[in-house]
Amino acid sequence: xxxxxxxxxxxxxxxxxxxxxxxxxxxxxxxxxxxxxxxxxxxxxxxxxxxxxxxxxxxxxxxxxxxxxxxxxxxxxxxxxxxxxxxxxxxxxxxxxxxxxxxxxxxxxxxxxxxxxxxxxxxxxxxxxxxxxxxxxxxxxxxxxxxxxxxxxxxxxxxxxxxxxxxxxxxxxxxxxxxxxxxxxxxxxxxxxxxxxxxxxxxxxxxxxxxxxxxxxxxxxxxxxxxxxxxxxxxxxxxxxxxxxxxxxxxxxxxxxxxxxxxxxxxxx
Amino acid sequence: xxxxxxxxxxxxxxxxxxxxxxxxxxxxxxxxxxxxxxxxxxxxxxxxxxxxxxxxxxxxxxxxxxxxxxxxxxxxxxxxxxxxxxxxxxxxxxxxxxxxxxxxxxxxxxxxxxxxxxxxxxxxxxxxxxxxxxxxxxxxxxxxxxxxxxxxxxxxxxxxxxxxxxxxxxxxxxxxxxxxxxxxxxxxxxxxxxxxxxxxxxxxxxxxxxxxxxxxxxxxxxxxxxxxxxxxxxxxxxxxxxxxxxxxxxxxxxxxxxxxxxxxx
Ligand SMILES: Nc1ncnc2c1ncn2[C@@H]1O[C@H](COP(=O)(O)OP(=O)(O)OP(=O)(O)O)[C@@H](O)[C@H]1O
Ligand SMILES: [Mg+2]
Numbered sequence: 001x002x003x004x005x006x007x008x009x010x011x012x013x014x015x016x017x018x019x020x021x022x023x024x025x026x027x028x029x030x031x032x033x034x035x036x037x038x039x040x041x042x043x044x045x046x047x048x049x050x051x052x053x054x055x056x057x058x059x060x061x062x063x064x065x066x067x068x069x070x071x072x073x074x075x076x077x078x079x080x081x082x083x084x085x086x087x088x089x090x091x092x093x094x095x096x097x098x099x100x101x102x103x104x105x106x107x108x109x110x111x112x113x114x115x116x117x118x119x120x121x122x123x124x125x126x127x128x129x130x131x132x133x134x135x136x137x138x139x140x141x142x143x144x145x146x147x148x149x150x151x152x153x154x155x156x157x158x159x160x161x162x163x164x165x166x167x168x169x170x171x172x173x174x175x176x177x178x179x180x181x182x183x184x185x186x187x188x189x190x191x192x193x194x195x196x197x198x199x200x201x202x203x204x205x206x207x208x209x210x211x212x213x214x215x216x217x218x219x220x221x222x223x224x225x226x227x228x229x230x231x232x233x234x235x236x237x238x239x240x241x242x243x244x245x246x247x248x249x250x251x252x253x254x255x256x257x258x259x260x261x262x263x264x265x266x267x268x269x
Numbered sequence: 270x271x272x273x274x275x276x277x278x279x280x281x282x283x284x285x286x287x288x289x290x291x292x293x294x295x296x297x298x299x300x301x302x303x304x305x306x307x308x309x310x311x312x313x314x315x316x317x318x319x320x321x322x323x324x325x326x327x328x329x330x331x332x333x334x335x336x337x338x339x340x341x342x343x344x345x346x347x348x349x350x351x352x353x354x355x356x357x358x359x360x361x362x363x364x365x366x367x368x369x370x371x372x373x374x375x376x377x378x379x380x381x382x383x384x385x386x387x388x389x390x391x392x393x394x395x396x397x398x399x400x401x402x403x404x405x406x407x408x409x410x411x412x413x414x415x416x417x418x419x420x421x422x423x424x425x426x427x428x429x430x431x432x433x434x435x436x437x438x439x440x441x442x443x444x445x446x447x448x449x450x451x452x453x454x455x456x457x458x459x460x461x462x463x464x465x466x467x468x469x470x471x472x473x474x475x476x477x478x479x480x481x482x483x484x485x486x487x488x489x490x491x492x493x494x495x496x497x498x499x500x501x502x503x504x505x506x507x508x509x510x511x512x513x514x515x516x517x518x519x520x521x522x523x524x525x526x527x528x529x530x531x532x533x534x
Contacts, residue, residue, distance in 0.1 A: 059436055079435045091429040095451040095528045108437050108447070136528050156437065 008160060008192050009035035009058065013067035016053055026217035027053045031067075033211060033223060035160070035194060040186055042203035043196045044249065045213030046257055051196040054218065055164050058194060059085040071159070084153030085162045088169060090145040092137035098148050099124065099133035105156035123151040126185060143167075143174040147181070154191075163195040167202070179205060180234035187231050200253070204228075204245040205237055212249065214256035222252040316498040321505075324498040338506055341484040344400060344472040345514070348407020349465055356412045356460075360419030361449075370420075377416065385409045386474045393479040403475030403483070410471040411464035415457065422456030423449060455529060458522045465518050469511040484510075 014031040017024050027050040035041055043051050056062040057069055060080035069076045071083070092101045099120050106116045124130045127147040137145055146166050153161060166182075167175040179202050186193060186206070197203050203210045204226055212222040226245050228236065236242045296318060303317060316324075328334035363370045363377075389406050396402040426448065434444050476485025484503045491500035523530070 061432060061435060079438050081436075081438055083436075085432075085436055087429055087432075089429060091427070091433050093430065093448075093451070095454075095526075104433075104447070105437050108434075108439050108443050138528075 005039075006037040007034050008037045008039075008072060009194075010070040010073070011035075011054075011058070011067075012070070014054070014057065014064050014069065015066035016050065016057060016062065017065045028057075029217040029219050031213075031218065031220055033220060035192060037192060038190045039192055040206055040208045041194045042207035042210045043194065043213065044198070044200060044203055044210060044253060045218055046215040046253070047198075049213045049216045049256075050218035051213060052164050054213075055085065055162050055194065055196055058160070059083045059162055061085075081156055082159040083162055084156055084158030084160070086146070086149050086153045086164065086166050088165045090137065090142075090149035092145055092148055092152070094136065094138055097134050097136055098129060098140070101137060101148060102151045102155050104152060109156075119155065123155055126154070126188075127151045128181065141174070142170050143178050146170065146178065150182075150185075154189075158191075160192040160194060163193065165196050165198060168198065175199070175202075176234075176237070182206065183232060183234060200246050200249040201237060201242075203249060204242050205232065205234070210249055212252040212256060221256045224248060224252060313495055314497060316501055320498045321501045325502045325505075328499075328502055334502070334506065337482055337484050337487055337503075338510070340482045341469070341472050341476070341507070342510065344403040344475065344483065345407055345468040345510070347400070347404045348471055349411050349468050351404060352408035352411030352464060352468075353415055353461065355408070356415035357419060357457075360416045361423065363416075364420045364423035377413070380409075381413050381417070385471070389474045389478045392475070398479035398481065402479070403472050406475040407468045407471035410467050411461075414463040415460035418456040418460030419453055422453035426452045455526055458518070458525065462515065462518045462522065466511055466515045469507055469514065473507060 011034070012032050014028055015026075016028040017026045019025075031054065043054065045051055053062065057064055058076070058080075060076045060078050060083065063077075071080065092098075093104070096104070102123050103116045103120050106119060111119075120133070121130075124133060127150055129144060129147055129151065132140065132144065132148075137148065140148065150161075150163075150166065167178045170178060179199075183206055193206075195206065207226050210222075210224045210226060211220055212224060213219065214221045224245075228241060228245065299315075299318060303315060306315060325334070359373070363373055385406065388409065389402070392402040392405050396405065430448055430452065431444075434448050439447070472483065473485035473488070476483040477489055480486045480489075484507050487503035488500050488507075491497065491503065
């Protein structure tokens with residue numbers, strides 16, 4: 001457990017509701033947890049339970065209706081540069097090359113081309129895209145595009161990397177490779193990560209702790225520590241020790257699905 | 270078959286040889302029509318190719334063709350600049366202010382339905398037979414396709430991209446410079462190509478209504494004097510002008526939007 005290390009993010013009694021013409025839609029209810037420096041957190045939960053909402057709140061894109069989110073004890077009040085968010089879609093600008101896309105955060109901060117070039121080369125190397133700097137994103141495979149998106153998020157040197165189902169749109173094999181690459185990247189960087197995923201295997205392989213949310217409105221039903229030794233190896237996916245974590249996560253997820261089927265998309269409350 | 274498909278979807282450019290072939294076809298039809306017409310009648314309505322070429326060279330030699338073309342070009346250019354500038358400013362305003370959008374939308378829709386050329390006589394009364402009235406007709410014709418394209422282009426920027434820029438705490442200027450301009454450029458250039466090509470029409474209509482120079486004036490003059498070779502020369506020059514505008518804008522589009530052709534199959 002990482003209790004000894006410093007608290008990076010503190011989510012306290014977070015309640016988020018969307019006011020719609022048809023009524024109020026509660027997305028998150030009473031969510032509280034802490035994220036420690038250098039920790040890898042996975043968020044899992046039924047579809048529509050508010051995982052993206054939670055991540056957007058952590059990025060400062062969405063103000064909480066009630067409660068508070070603090071980064072190093074300072075409440076997050078607006079878009080937060082210390083948080084690097086990667087969406088389910090890579091969201092690379094099609095008129096910029098891979099290198100130019102990764103350089104965007106640096107450019108907006110007014111770094112000189114020379115400074116940028118060096119940093120971009122490092123980042124490309126980090127995500128294994130060296131040699132693709134002058135390619136346009138349209139030419140990249142889904143997995144490569146998503147790695148470029150991760151590199152762009154890392155370019156701003158965020159204290160916490162927020163990943164919203166970054167591999168959701170990839171095929172199973174690529175997805176597994178990406179998870180392995182992310183594992184290696186994280187073990188190298190030791191950056192704090194909060195990642196939403198639908199795959200319990202991915203969560204078990206990558207996370208230090210898995211936060212399990214109930215169906216909407218999302219409440220935390222479990223925070224499950226993954227007691228698998230670090231550094232981990234992607235081959236662990238086949239290991240019985242990981243399989244038992246996976247079983248545990250599945251069990252927890254089942255509990256969170258309310259009997260009257262919370263997955264109904266009906267926005268009425 | 271493959272050739273045909275390529276030509277229709279506009280991805281591949283037909284070879285110059287084909288242009289020559291279609292030109293030859295037109296000249297052949299022309300010559301055929303001359304033969305079919307009676308000798309007395311054809312003098313008035315259809316000049317021979319040789320007559321047109323001779324007239325063209327003569328007008329070119331005494332500098333009058335250049336002068337008239339220059340005037341029409343000036344009207345087109347100023348109209349294009351004025352129409353584009355106004356459309357860009359208003360397009361941006363409409364896309365960013367709900368109030369302005371609601372205020373201007375009915376006006377824009379109504380004026381889009383209005384045939385602009387019908388305004389030309391009115392503009393001639395208001396602004397006289399000089400340069401201004403033609404520039405205004407051109408500008409109005411250019412204005413709407415660009416305005417519509419730009420404001421809808423701005424409105425359709427992916428919200429994901431906008432969140433990326435918000436997250437990076439981009440300033441308004443940065444968002445404009447790095448997101449809105451490049452994202453809207455394709456739509457803008459489409460509008461510009463449509464508008465730019467019809468700018469020639471605006472200038473000619475303006476000159477028809479009231480003028481003392483310009484290619485439209487030459488056409489009108491030719492009509493009054495039954496001088497069909499003159500009309501042919503002026504019309505062909507106008508066509509070349511519009512084609513050149515279209516070609517130049519297309520070239521700019523390909524240069525600026527290189528990224529767009531990539532990855533498209
Ligand atoms: N901006 C918004 N306005 C109104 N309702 C919203 C908004 N964003 C999300 N919601 C609603 O909040 C609920 C939670 O959405 P959210 O996207 O956070 O779920 P999720 O857990 O990420 O789902 P998924 O697994 O499908 O990605 C959904 O019912 C959604 O319709
Ligand atoms: Mg989501």
